[in-house]
Amino acid sequence: MQRRKFLQNTIATSVGASVLPTGAFAFSNLGKAKKYPYQLKYAPHIGMFKNLAGENVLDQLNFMADQGFTAFEDNEMRKRPVAEQEAMAKVMQDRGMEMGVFVAHTIYWKEPNLTSGKKEYRDEFLKEIEASVEVAKRINAKWTTVVPGFVDLHLEHGYQTANVVESLKQAAAILEPHGITMVLEPLNFRDHPGLFLKKSAQAFEICKAVGSPSCKILFDIYHQQITEGNLIPNIEASWDEIAYFQMGDNPGRKEPTTGEINYKNIFKYIHGRRFNGILGMEHGNSQSGKEGELAVIKAYQEVDNF
Template structure:
């Protein structure tokens, strides 16, 4: 499942999602779904448990909390109606769900923007950042995802990097007074060919150059397994700049235990590092319907059993 699919699906809410809880999911569950105490803050997204919880986002948030999850992420939060944002924020506060990332700006998947140094495109990006601050405050978000966009084939990489760093420095100056952090996400070359930011060392270098608490790394384990592998050593090398982590097994970009990544050991290592942030479950379900949703819950219980 491609990242664009997550963003597009999560943004389609204006008419498709109700603003109030209407359906009870209590009778759809069995004993395997009782609340579980996790060692890390795994964050599901809307739609992951829609067959068990119903289509309504408030019901889904309540379902997540009932299962023992303590965080939630939503790529499309920026584009949701304000009334729904407020209602979701109220539910998250009441149920003890920490808000994870949302996408802070319009991502240029096919054309260069930040890498180009174009001042108009930079201003568009900075305006998106300013507008996203209000969303972050509304839903109590500490992090927002930033993807610098496509490479500029007319410029050498050094110039592109300098252009990206300058844009991020200006964005950081906007974010710092609000204590909000943009997290830069390197994406793999197979799912997203042609993007500027692909590797964790590259993201590390950029964050060091920006030199701001408001500019850190989103380490997506799925993307980096494809892009560079050697997960734990690469996370160790860039650890001082990592503020957020996302999850997905490879191949398939589904829940842990469905691919090649030893998530039991990866999560154990993350826990031993003392990570207190959110781990976004930015992946699909390997199976459909209620059966597949229950399988996701059981997979996380299994890989989280490392103490």
Template structure:
């Protein structure tokens, strides 16, 4: 018996021994769905979401995601992974027809102003990180990179801060446009991330219109915007022309759809009705630990958007 096959069989046997009877039946049902694309939208899991099924190896996790019908993947930490790991993950995504979603493009200033300050050194630092991210994006076939403008500058009027951010993003767009890479600006909620400059979708919309570049668009994180502003579908509709990427998480708890107050079935239906072909990142935790929790995530997405 080949070593790889032996290891897979041994791992599967060990997993089954530790599972309840209901877990065994659920896993059998899970395998019956292998290689069937059951999703109308390009949902993107992340590393660790299915580690109890696939193990800790990122390549095995990518293969498991593809087997369950996922056609995209995102990895906030991709930029920090060793180059050889990036290359291996990129090859697997190409082989399995998985679209690479976002990774975080730069150091995020959670407690101090950077882009909003207008400080030239901070601007140059950010632009250098954007240049570095271009190389990573080319290596892993990423079209989108996440940008968070950082903390507000309490010593400056908001209008001046906005102009500083716009100017920096214009310069970043000039770096990204030749490579057809899009930075997606992510508004974050006041509860989890107090004091940040960018918090609401209309604000992000205004900035993107001012930058006026295909390389500067909105990452509409449904979890954050439910907390920050609500009125989700009307705000998605109002911002539609500037949205390039979505992320998902229910509220409260930031877990999979169906665990909180957000009607994801209707939101997914609306996004699909607009002909959206981009990625929807599953940037949330699992509400239940272990294999049962991973099965619950799959069930939630299949029931909400299949």
């Protein structure tokens, strides 16, 4: 993914070089513009504005803050060097940005793990949850993403659900003392065929069974448009268990206004419910280069205008 390319090119030679600001940010006049007063906490990711901000991760964070974004997310944060995590956390703290989600564990895309109930998979998962607590504390994160993995075709669905719930209960016991919440992300069947967790109602049921403030739903609007549609009613029905949103338009998984989803109405509804959490911009840019990055900013200003 784009947000990892920078690390591949720089971390091997010098962690220090990758976390020091360049001083003269390559923002052109845009970086000096008045911050846009977004009504919700939209969270870009590394690489989304690399043409306008430059390759340096700290410059990119500063650029996001300059545009008025008050949050940031990074799926791969736990794989970054500690020095870089700490440097990014300092920039976010200095600029008043909240850290969104990062992925807490190894996701099994093609074989069952948590659904199987096997001890070795559960132990691996819990060990990674423990390690992610340290990452979360380092970067001041309150949320971390969990995907229960692939279905187990050898087990009835009910047994798989029970196995997942038990693993999540044990993970919640690790997270609760630290005030960290794992958010379960249902993923669509088209992009990720064969995964266990697919729908918002299923995630709602599992969260109720786990019964912990450290186990909630990540409602990804892009995925649920594909899987079930009926977006606002489903958000309303599962509202009590939703702690985090992500989005991308459909088709294409690009910024809002490029597809069929009426994001202005959805964001108006979420804002009307006084949601104070983060909405992750987990999508690509519909256009390349600086023009495409400006288009992303313009799109969010448009759909936030309600």
